[in-house]
Amino acid sequence: xxxxxxxxxxxxxxxxxxxxxxxxxxxxxxxxxxxxxxxxxxxxxxxxxxxxxxxxxxxxxxxxxxxxxxxxxxxxxxxxxxxxxxxxxxxxxxxxxxxxxxxxxxxxxxxxxxxxxxxxxxxxxxxxxxxxxxxxxxxxxxxxxxxxxxxxxxxxxxxxxxxxxxxxxxxxxxxxxxxxxxxxxxxxxxxxxxxxxxxxxxxxxxxxxxxxxxxxxxxxxxxxxxxxxxxxxxxxxxxxxxxxxxxxxxxxxxxxxxxxxxxxxxxxxxxxxxxxxxxxxxxxxxxxxxxxxxxxxxxxxxxxxxxxxxxxxxxxxxxxxxxxxxxxxxxxxxxxxxxxxxxxxxxxxxxxxxxxxxxxxxxxxxxxxxxxxxxxxxxxxxxxx
Numbered sequence: 001x002x003x004x005x006x007x008x009x010x011x012x013x014x015x016x017x018x019x020x021x022x023x024x025x026x027x028x029x030x031x032x033x034x035x036x037x038x039x040x041x042x043x044x045x046x047x048x049x050x051x052x053x054x055x056x057x058x059x060x061x062x063x064x065x066x067x068x069x070x071x072x073x074x075x076x077x078x079x080x081x082x083x084x085x086x087x088x089x090x091x092x093x094x095x096x097x098x099x100x101x102x103x104x105x106x107x108x109x110x111x112x113x114x115x116x117x118x119x120x121x122x123x124x125x126x127x128x129x130x131x132x133x134x135x136x137x138x139x140x141x142x143x144x145x146x147x148x149x150x151x152x153x154x155x156x157x158x159x160x161x162x163x164x165x166x167x168x169x170x171x172x173x174x175x176x177x178x179x180x181x182x183x184x185x186x187x188x189x190x191x192x193x194x195x196x197x198x199x200x201x202x203x204x205x206x207x208x209x210x211x212x213x214x215x216x217x218x219x220x221x222x223x224x225x226x227x228x229x230x231x232x233x234x235x236x237x238x239x240x241x242x243x244x245x246x247x248x249x250x251x252x253x254x255x256x257x258x259x260x261x262x263x264x265x266x267x268x269x270x271x272x273x274x275x276x277x278x279x280x281x282x283x284x285x286x287x288x289x290x291x292x293x294x295x296x297x298x299x300x301x302x303x304x305x306x307x308x309x310x311x312x313x314x315x316x317x318x319x320x321x322x323x324x325x326x327x328x329x330x331x332x333x334x335x336x337x338x339x340x341x342x343x344x345x346x347x348x349x350x351x352x353x354x355x356x357x358x359x360x361x362x363x364x365x366x367x368x369x370x371x372x373x374x375x376x377x378x379x380x381x382x383x384x385x
Contacts, residue, residue: 008104008155017051020097024048026090027081040081047077047094067106071114074098075121082125085132092122092137096144103148115145182291182343195222197266197301221265252286253278253313253320256293260311263297269308270297276315285370288347289313289322292355295340296324296366304328307363319353319371327363344368 024047033040050070074095081091095118103111119141126134202218205211251259253274260272278286293311300309307328314321341357344366348355353370 007159008151012104012151016097016101020051020094021048023090023093023097024077027094030086030090031081031084040084043077043080045077046073046080049073064106067102067110067114070098071102071117075117078118079121079124082121082131085125085130087132089131089137092140095121096140098144099141100144100148100151103145104151105148108149111145111149115141178346182346195226195266197263197268197305200305201267250283250287251290252283253281253289253315254286255290256311256313259290259294259297263301266301268297268301268305270311271309272311274313274315276313276320278313278315280315280372281320282372285320285351285372288351288370289320289368292344292347292366292368293322293324295344296322299340299366300324300326300364304364316372318373319369321367321369323368324366325360325362325364 024044028034028040028044031040032038033044050066050073074097078091078095081094082089085091099111099115099118102114106114119138122131122134122137122141125131126138131137199218199222202215202222205214205218256272256274260270263270281289293313297309297311300307304326307326309324309326312321312323314323344357345355348368348370351370352373353368355368357366358364
């Protein structure tokens, strides 16, 4: 059992091999085979030959041939030893151990065939009336087979569990990478969009109005936003380091006022309305909706900077809705395959909500709706957002 499938612990083949050697020696002692040496020694050697071959010559039999060689040795040796049966004979235990080893390592068909062959070897001296306690010995064969089969079944289940755990770990790592990618994308997209609005305002102030003070104010806002973006990116990437504690809370619906104010300062024509009590929304849902609103406004600033935009948040008894619209009906406002829309859709669907984006009578509309019932399920799963 040195070259085993199913990753058996070394202790299992070691105990089995030692048991086989012990039983074989006992059977030989019962027949006075050592002093003087007699022919039963040959039968004992045949029983333990596969084990000696493996350990002495470092032989590595294949998973298919090893059980067959072991079974053949046990059947031949036990058959020879039973030519001189003894009271309380230990020879049949050789086949019991080997049947268990074969059942633990080989296929079900091979295990059953070996068990049947060993039963025939015991049946012959039993029919001749030369084997005492024959029913007991015959019961050893199914007992050994059951023990081996249960060992193999347990190891197979353990292997499947390990594979399942590995798959779950890989899936969790993949989900975490996607979550961080969404966070970085949202932070960078928002920061660059608003920064470009400030830079555009500064350029126009210098080119059209020759207003240095206004240009400086726009550049100061752009610099401030850039520093804030760098801080947000460091915080998001820092999530990869488990040794760091979380020092700042994630944004939520209560932070939408500051978000909207930043876009307005950058020159976006934006109206914001909040209906309902934002405190009823959990942190996980609030973060998802904040990121959706942030990405929607960043897309408007990027693709339709001159459009009039509206952001509306409605908190009802059973759900919360965020709607962002603008008056420009440009289809280039991020296609359905864009990473921004994909990220927003994932955020909503992870919390059991729905998401839609496309042309509307007003121009372009983005809408996300999340049930408040998702709070209970996601309270301990903020990492999924």
